[in-house]
Amino acid sequence: xxxxxxxxxxxxxxxxxxxxxxxxxxxxxxxxxxxxxxxxxxxxxxxxxxxxxxxxxxxxxxxxxxxxxxxxxxxxxxxxxxxxxxxxxxxxxxxxxxxxxxxxxxxxxxxxxxxxxxxxxxxxxxxxxxxxxxxxxxxxxxxxxxxxxxxxxxxxxxxxxxxxxxxxxxxxxxxxxxxxxxxxxxxxxxxxxxxxxxxxxxxxxxxxxxxxxxxxxxxxxxxxxxxxxxxxxxxxxxxxxxxxxxxxxxxxxxxxxxxxxxxxxxxxxxxxxxxxxxxxxxxxxxxxxxxxxxxxxxxxxxxxxxxx
Numbered sequence: 069x070x071x072x073x074x075x076x077x078x079x080x081x082x083x084x085x086x087x088x089x090x091x092x093x094x095x096x097x098x099x100x101x102x103x104x105x106x107x108x109x110x111x112x113x114x115x116x117x118x119x120x121x122x123x124x125x126x127x128x129x130x131x132x133x134x135x136x137x138x139x140x141x142x143x144x145x146x147x148x149x150x151x152x153x154x155x156x157x158x159x160x161x162x163x164x165x166x167x168x169x170x171x172x173x174x175x176x177x178x179x180x181x182x183x184x185x186x187x188x189x190x191x192x193x194x195x196x197x198x199x200x201x202x203x204x205x206x207x208x209x210x211x212x213x214x215x216x217x218x219x220x221x222x223x224x225x226x227x228x229x230x231x232x233x234x235x236x237x238x239x240x241x242x243x244x245x246x247x248x249x250x251x252x253x254x255x256x257x258x259x260x261x262x263x264x265x266x267x268x269x270x271x272x273x274x275x276x277x278x279x280x281x282x283x284x285x286x287x288x289x290x291x292x293x294x295x296x297x298x299x300x301x302x303x304x305x306x307x308x309x310x311x312x313x314x315x316x317x318x319x320x321x322x323x324x325x326x327x328x329x330x331x332x333x334x335x336x337x338x339x340x341x342x343x344x345x346x347x348x349x350x351x352x353x354x355x356x357x358x359x360x361x362x363x364x365x366x367x368x369x370x371x372x373x374x375x376x
């Protein structure tokens with residue numbers, strides 16, 4: 069992907085002045101966003117709503133802006149300049165805060181969990197965000213020991229995971245180099261990253277994996293994946309990634325599947341209980357409305373198997 073972007077954008081032809089202009093435009097756009105956000109904050113203060121408002125400021129991805137001789141980004145590249153995006157939080161008045169910057173790691177899914185927490189709302193579905201409220205109160209607090217990112221595709225996902233829906237883009241089309249690279253199975257290979265304070269490991273489906281010692285090589289310029297000196301650290305990160313996948317997959321709905329009715333449950337249980345006990349079970353089942361939590365507890369209490 070790096071090579072196809074570099075060649076497709078003819079970046080080798082740029083000189084120092086070109087890169088200075090590119091960075092100037094990027095910084096100018098950041099300045100515009102800052103000014104627009106400042107107008108929002110000003111209105112909140114004018115209307116007397118600032119203290120009662122939770123403010124969140126973040127980005128979906130970063131930009132090379134000259135790093136590694138590239139511009140823009142791609143969905144399966146995992147350097148910090150793309151994945152380490154801003155996350156600023158200003159909670160409403162009364163929330164304990166320790167103002168300033170923090171080294172505590174977070175994922176963007178943590179925004180959702182934090183917003184729910186500060187709004188005192190309980191989620192009605194399973195998610196994997198973690199509230200950053202402890203970090204707001206103490207910048208040394210940690211809610212994660214590692215963070216993960218995913219991107220790219222498998223060979224049979226071209227239609228779903230290409231910005232051109234599997235059709236070759238026109239050379240004059242916006243983002244033509246990136247869209248062209250997305251057509252390439254290897255360049256757009258599925259990749260998963262796990263990052264700790266010290267190390268980063270990227271598992272790639274059709275390419276060589278990546279491993280970086282971030283303390284010695286913060287610019288991620290030397291891929292140490294085949295260095296035997298890091299064999300244990302790489303193994304540890306692979307196991308952590310496996311744990312993460314196992315913990316965040318195969319979600320069981322909290323509510324009973326609509327295709328499973330109370331009548332179906334009663335039919336499964338009828339022959340497992342005496343008529344008297346079944347009548348009691350049926351009455352409680354109807355009263356529960358088939359909600360999954362109470363139903364599981366009910367089946368355990370009666371010693372029956374009704375759910376698959």
